[in-house]
Amino acid sequence: MKRHPILVPLSHEHHHTLALCARILRHPELNHSADINEHYVGLMPHFEHEETMFAPLWHDLNRDDLRARFENEHAALRAMHAAPEYDNPLWNVEFATLLRDHARFEERELFPAIEKLLPPVG
Numbered sequence: 001m002k003r004h005p006i007l008v009p010l011s012h013e014h015h016h017t018l019a020l021c022a023r024i025l026r027h028p029e030l031n032h033s034a035d036i037n038e039h040y041v042g043l044m045p046h047f048e049h050e051e052t053m054f055a056p057l058w059h060d061l062n063r064d065d066l067r068a069r070f071e072n073e074h075a076a077l078r079a080m081h082a083a084p085e086y087d088n089p090l091w092n093v094e095f096a097t098l099l100r101d102h103a104r105f106e107e108r109e110l111f112p113a114i115e116k117l118l119p120p121v122g
Contacts, residue, residue, distance in 0.1 A: 004115045006053070011111070013046050014103040021103075024096035033086040036095070040081055047074050050106075057117050066110050073102040 003011050020039050024032050051074070058067050077099060085091035 003111065004118050005121055006118055007111050007115065010046065010050060011107060013042065014107055017043070017103045018100060021096040021100035024092050025100075028089040028092040028096070030092075031086045032092060033084065036081070036084070036086070043077075047078075050074075054114060057114060060117055061113060063113060066113060069105060070110060073098065073105070077102065 017039070020035060023035065050070075054070070061067070077095075080091075080095050080098070084095075
């Protein structure tokens, strides 16, 4: 399915996020702080962009389940990054799994639902 042009940049960023998660999950015993922190610089503006873009759409979307998951996962990822345990393989797996699953959720469930509310293209 072709993604709505407004969402394409977010999808590209998800691609980079999924690559980071794969690297972490391949070697969770390693300290990935540099890679995570480098990615996090772009992740916060990504979250803020999504939150700002989707805020006026939640009412019309009428999917409290999608909204709750979206907001809860953003909060959980912010909290994990605020108290990192880069040398803890279990933390690395939990962080990468949550981030990976969140990106997949947005691509597979949230974006298709949101696209129906976006202005037509062309």
